[in-house]
Amino acid sequence: MIKFIINDRELEVENGKTILEAAFASGIKIPTLCYNKELSPYGACRLCLVEIAGGGRIGLHAACLYKVTEGLIVKTDTERVKKARKIVIELLLAGNPDSEKIKLIAEEYGVNKTRINLGTRTDCILCGLCVRVCAEVVGMSAISFAGRGTRKKVQTPFDKISDTCIGCGACAYICPTKAIKIEQV
Amino acid sequence: MVENHNYNPHQKWKFRVSGQKYNIPAKKQAVLSNEDTLKTSEIINIYINTKGALIPLLQTTNAHFNYLPEPVLKNISLNLKMPLSNVYGVATFYNAFSLVPKGKYVINICTGTACHVKGSFNLLSTLETTLGIKMGETTEDMLFTLLGVRCLGCCGIAPVMKINEDIHGFVDRKKSVELIEKIKSGITTSI
Amino acid sequence: MKLTIEDLDKISDKLKKTMLLREGDGIGSGIFHLMLCAGTGCISNKSSRVKEALDREIKKHGLEEKIHVVITGCNGFCAVGPVMTVLPDGIFYENLTEADIPFLVEEHFINKRPVKKFMHRQNSLGDGIPYLKDINFFANQTLIVLRNRGLIDPEKIDEYIARDGYKAFAKALTKMKSEEIINEIKKSSLRGRGGAGFPTGLKWESCRNSPGDVKYIICNADEGDPGAYMDRSIIELDPHAVLEGMLIGAIAIGAKEGYVYIRTEYPLARERLSTAIEQAREYGLIGENIFNTGFSFDISIKQGAGAFVCGEETSLIASIEGRYPEPRMRPPFPVQKGVWGMPTCINNVETWATVPKIINYGAEWFYKIGSEKSKGTKIFSLVGKITNTGLIEVPMGITLKEIIYDIGGGIPDNKKFKAVQTGGPSGGCIPSELINLPVDYERLAEAGAIMGSGGMIVMDEDTCMVDVAKYFIEFTADESCGKCTSCRDGASALLGILEKITRGEGEESDLEFMEELSHAIKDASMCGLGQTLPNPVLSTLHYFKDEYKEHINKKCPAKVCKALIKYHILESKCTGCTLCAIKCPVKAISGDKKQLHKIDQNTCIKCGMCKEVCKFKAVSVD
Numbered sequence: 002m003i004k005f006i007i008n009d010r011e012l013e014v015e016n017g018k019t020i021l022e023a024a025f026a027s028g029i030k031i032p033t034l035c036y037n038k039e040l041s042p043y044g045a046c047r048l049c050l051v052e053i054a055g056g057g058r059i060g061l062h063a064a065c066l067y068k069v070t071e072g073l074i075v076k077t078d079t080e081r082v083k084k085a086r087k088i089v090i091e092l093l094l095a096g097n098p099d100s101e102k103i104k105l106i107a108e109e110y111g112v113n114k115t116r117i118n119l120g121t122r123t124d125c126i127l128c129g130l131c132v133r134v135c136a137e138v139v140g141m142s143a144i145s146f147a148g149r150g151t152r153k154k155v156q157t158p159f160d161k162i163s164d165t166c167i168g169c170g171a172c173a174y175i176c177p178t179k180a181i182k183i184e185q186v
Numbered sequence: 187m188v189e190n191h192n193y194n195p196h197q198k199w200k201f202r203v204s205g206q207k208y209n210i211p212a213k214k215q216a217v218l219s220n221e222d223t224l225k226t227s228e229i230i231n232i233y234i235n236t237k238g239a240l241i242p243l244l245q246t247t248n249a250h251f252n253y254l255p256e257p258v259l260k261n262i263s264l265n266l267k268m269p270l271s272n273v274y275g276v277a278t279f280y281n282a283f284s285l286v287p288k289g290k291y292v293i294n295i296c297t298g299t300a301c302h303v304k305g306s307f308n309l310l311s312t313l314e315t316t317l318g319i320k321m322g323e324t325t326e327d328m329l330f331t332l333l334g335v336r337c338l339g340c341c342g343i344a345p346v347m348k349i350n351e352d353i354h355g356f357v358d359r360k361k362s363v364e365l366i367e368k369i370k371s372g373i374t375t376s377i
Numbered sequence: 378m379k380l381t382i383e384d385l386d387k388i389s390d391k392l393k394k395t396m397l398l399r400e401g402d403g404i405g406s407g408i409f410h411l412m413l414c415a416g417t418g419c420i421s422n423k424s425s426r427v428k429e430a431l432d433r434e435i436k437k438h439g440l441e442e443k444i445h446v447v448i449t450g451c452n453g454f455c456a457v458g459p460v461m462t463v464l465p466d467g468i469f470y471e472n473l474t475e476a477d478i479p480f481l482v483e484e485h486f487i488n489k490r491p492v493k494k495f496m497h498r499q500n501s502l503g504d505g506i507p508y509l510k511d512i513n514f515f516a517n518q519t520l521i522v523l524r525n526r527g528l529i530d531p532e533k534i535d536e537y538i539a540r541d542g543y544k545a546f547a548k549a550l551t552k553m554k555s556e557e558i559i560n561e562i563k564k565s566s567l568r569g570r571g572g573a574g575f576p577t578g579l580k581w582e583s584c585r586n587s588p589g590d591v592k593y594i595i596c597n598a599d600e601g602d603p604g605a606y607m608d609r610s611i612i613e614l615d616p617h618a619v620l621e622g623m624l625i626g627a628i629a630i631g632a633k634e635g636y637v638y639i640r641t642e643y644p645l646a647r648e649r650l651s652t653a654i655e656q657a658r659e660y661g662l663i664g665e666n667i668f669n670t671g672f673s674f675d676i677s678i679k680q681g682a683g684a685f686v687c688g689e690e691t692s693l694i695a696s697i698e699g700r701y702p703e704p705r706m707r708p709p710f711p712v713q714k715g716v717w718g719m720p721t722c723i724n725n726v727e728t729w730a731t732v733p734k735i736i737n738y739g740a741e742w743f744y745k746i747g748s749e750k751s752k753g754t755k756i757f758s759l760v761g762k763i764t765n766t767g768l769i770e771v772p773m774g775i776t777l778k779e780i781i782y783d784i785g786g787g788i789p790d791n792k793k794f795k796a797v798q799t800g801g802p803s804g805g806c807i808p809s810e811l812i813n814l815p816v817d818y819e820r821l822a823e824a825g826a827i828m829g830s831g832g833m834i835v836m837d838e839d840t841c842m843v844d845v846a847k848y849f850i851e852f853t854a855d856e857s858c859g860k861c862t863s864c865r866d867g868a869s870a871l872l873g874i875l876e877k878i879t880r881g882e883g884e885e886s887d888l889e890f891m892e893e894l895s896h897a898i899k900d901a902s903m904c905g906l907g908q909t910l911p912n913p914v915l916s917t918l919h920y921f922k923d924e925y926k927e928h929i930n931k932k933c934p935a936k937v938c939k940a941l942i943k944y945h946i947l948e949s950k951c952t953g954c955t956l957c958a959i960k961c962p963v964k965a966i967s968g969d970k971k972q973l974h975k976i977d978q979n980t981c982i983k984c985g986m987c988k989e990v991c992k993f994k995a996v997s998v999d
Contacts, residue, residue, distance in 0.1 A: 067706065093862060123205035151865060156201075166198075167195070180204050300761050303845075336685060336852075337602070341604050
């Protein structure tokens with residue numbers, strides 16, 4: 002067991018747990034979007050940012066990835082966390098203003114509008130849940146990320162009908178913004 | 187979610203993300219000749235037992251075919267026992283790989299900082315006008331492909347352009363157009 | 378043939394005379410070594426043709442016994458290439474062409490008259506300077522990492538050995554314990570030359586102390602910063618120095634295998650490195666049971682494929698393993714869990730090349746060079762709007778002024794110095810007011826820039842700082858792996874605002890918001906790329922806020938941003954020569970012969986071609 006401090010509370014967790022898992026187990030709320038407890042954590046959405054104030058790598062880190070170590074001091078709701086999280090929410094809203102899930106998170110964390118204009122918008126927020134569920138649960142790896150930077154997408158290879166896709170629909174089910182459609186050909 | 191209680195392995199499914207632009211499928215499907223298939227196997231056999239074989243494989247095949255044909259990527263995926271989607275993801279991540287055939291002469295305009303402050307963006311627009319294509323495109327006669335490259339590390343002789351493997355330094359708009367004309371008229375560019 | 382340690386001395390002895398000659402001993406002996414630069418820059422200026430011409434002329438005069446042409450790595454003075462130094466005298470020739478060679482050989486070697494017209498001039502009126510040591514560009518440098526620059530053929534391992542090569546390795550292997558090596562590096566205060574400046578000794582120590590039998594060493598030669606080519610140059614001119622550094626690191630850390638991850642854009646460097654590895658392997662300097670001590674270490678080359686983010690160490694590891702190269706969170710750090718899941722020590726090319734010198738000449742010697750907290754020398758690529766562009770090595774703590782004016786020869790065309798950008802896309806712009814700033818890790822950070830890997834891009838009054846910020850954000854938006862929302866969409870958002878400002882549509886409130894956005898991107902992103910990508914915006918906002926405000930008022934003072942400028946033809950100067958009208962790519966210029974020409978503002982694409990071609994300076998921009 003490992004002892005650490007989160008929001009001035011001392012907690013004890015099993016070795017190997019992440020900050021997010023520890024926080025959830027003890028009822029501390031941290032927003033997430035690209036996290037699912039059945040899948041490996043990815044850390045892309047940046048909503049679960051927490052501040053490491055001591056005992057580890059000082060700064061803001063994704064709680065879903067950071068493993069608890071002995072004596073770690075974590076704060077989940079500092080001004081710095083709030084500021085960064087607010088901008089992340091604004092960025093997500095800018096790209097996807099109609100998503101119920103994002104709107105809900107925005108409301109909960111006091112963001113009522115975004116000041117950002119990204120020029121384009123896609124419903125996909127590249128959280129990678131679909132890619133992970135297809136690889137880790139379904140075991141087919143029919144889809145993957147393609148490209149990089151602002152041109153990054155989720156695709157089947159060559160954007161073609163995939164030989165490996167079994168049409169299980171897990172990707173569409175898990176997508177937080179309901180961006181994925183699976184159609185029978 | 188799609189209702190799919192009766193799993194049929196022959197059933198095909200289309201994966202679509204709303205709001206995402208899609209590649210227009212190429213008119214001609216790339217087909218490998220027997221010779222090319224042999225060559226691909228040859229290349230795969232060189233690397234198959236090395237750790238981290240994917241990148242060297244893509245590099246060698248990309249160099250051989252001047253791009254990465256779809257059947258080659260499928261072949262690599264089968265041989266490395268790696269999902270095609272992973273191979274495809276890596277192939278699309280890097281600038282050095284191309285999924286479409288490139289021209290005989292690949293023109294790289296350096297867009298590094300030193301070249302930028304010395305006006306390489308003007309070179310690019312001049313060549314776009316001269317060749318009638320945009321950056322990243324290939325002329326219809328498959329002679330030229332125009333690309334921007336991050337930094338060739340020849341900042342001391344900026345602005346720089348590279349035609350295939352030959353680097354040209356202190357290039358101005360006049361010199362860049364002259365080089366293109368030289369190639370067109372059949373005088374080689376090699377040093 | 379596998380060498381013994383004694384063989385190293387034998388090789389040195391055999392070449393002693395040659396090396397002494399090149400160091401300047403033997404003037405008047407009638408033997409000359411012509412050190413011709415064959416770095417990427419000089420090759421592109423056709424130095425290989427110069428080499429052929431030299432060989433031909435020397436043969437013609439029957440001087441093969443006396444004059445030897447030696448191909449060297451990058452000399453550094455790329456602006457005036459191809460360059461050649463005549464040793465032992467040290468006479469420096471520049472801008473040579475194939476056609477110059479018959480005259481040069483005859484004058485210099487037959488008539489014994491060094492040729493003034495191929496010598497360097499410090500200014501347009503000055504006389505040619507015969508000796509390399511008297512040229513400001515070279516005179517103010519301190520060569521430690523580049524100590525073999527222009528003195529050896531990088532493709533000959535014997536010449537490296539003759540310049541104390543592999544001596545440090547032999548010493549480390551036979552006379553030092555691994556703790557002693559690490560202590561020596563720690564004592565020297567060497568810090569990583571790749572960007573962040575992490576203490577090298579500490580990194581080695583934590584890698585050594587990481588549990589596990591299999592450990593790896595990586596040389597990061599994925600020099601991605603645009604405007605920087607230190608690593609390319611080091612590998613091209615002295616590849617064995619990098620290998621020797623890695624060998625010493627391997628002893629210290631306990632690694633059996635190492636990789637050099639090198640950019641695909643550097644074919645010549647890759648070739649020289651692979652030649653060097655082959656030669657070292659043949660001599661038994663890498664491989665199994667080196668010098669019969671039981672120590673084994675092998676090095677192989679891994680080639681990048683054109684992705685800036687792969688310079689980030691976790692992304693680099695993913696790239697070597699053939700995975701989709703997204704960075705991952707640290708901890709665990711590569712020294713704990715690196716390539717193939719094993720402890721891995723990653724250092725930059727320059728860091729590795731520095732190591733043998735510290736082992737050879739001692740930590741105390743190294744510690745004496747440099748400033749209070751930053752020790753040793755640093756190599757910079759001095760490029761952009763500067764007279765002497767090239768690669769320089771200077772002691773830490775030297776001022777910007779010394780670099781830009783004493784070494785760089787100031788700004789060309791009587792333009793005003795405006796700023797210098799250091800640290801690439803992660804760095805910042807230092808304004809002309811801070812020209813006396815000493816260059817070391819701490820002072821650059823205080824000024825809002827970073828040391829980075831050593832790119833130093835000089836900007837003059839014609840450079841628009843908003844455009845520079847936009848340039849870097851465009852770069853990182855495309856080079857980001859696209860994983861973190863904050864980095865991918867954050868860069869897009871910043872770019873959107875910057876584009877708006879350069880179009881003259883910005884508002885005062887945009888500036889404030891950009892700052893807020895920048896700080897959030899820094900805080901929220903996972904890897905170094907995202908955490909530093911707003912730096913060019915923040916530093917230009919800090920030092921050049923007025924210029925941003927001018928753009929908001931629809932003016933670009935440097936006359937770069939196309940939406941904010943107009944080209945005009947001056948009535949007083951136009952002679953009606955029609956040249957501009959012919960050259961205009963969109964036919965926006967009209968006018969009859971010998972009559973005043975006019976630019977149609979609606980068709981003009983503001984490419985500046987008319988201004989470039991006008992011989993009468995009749996085109997003005999406002």
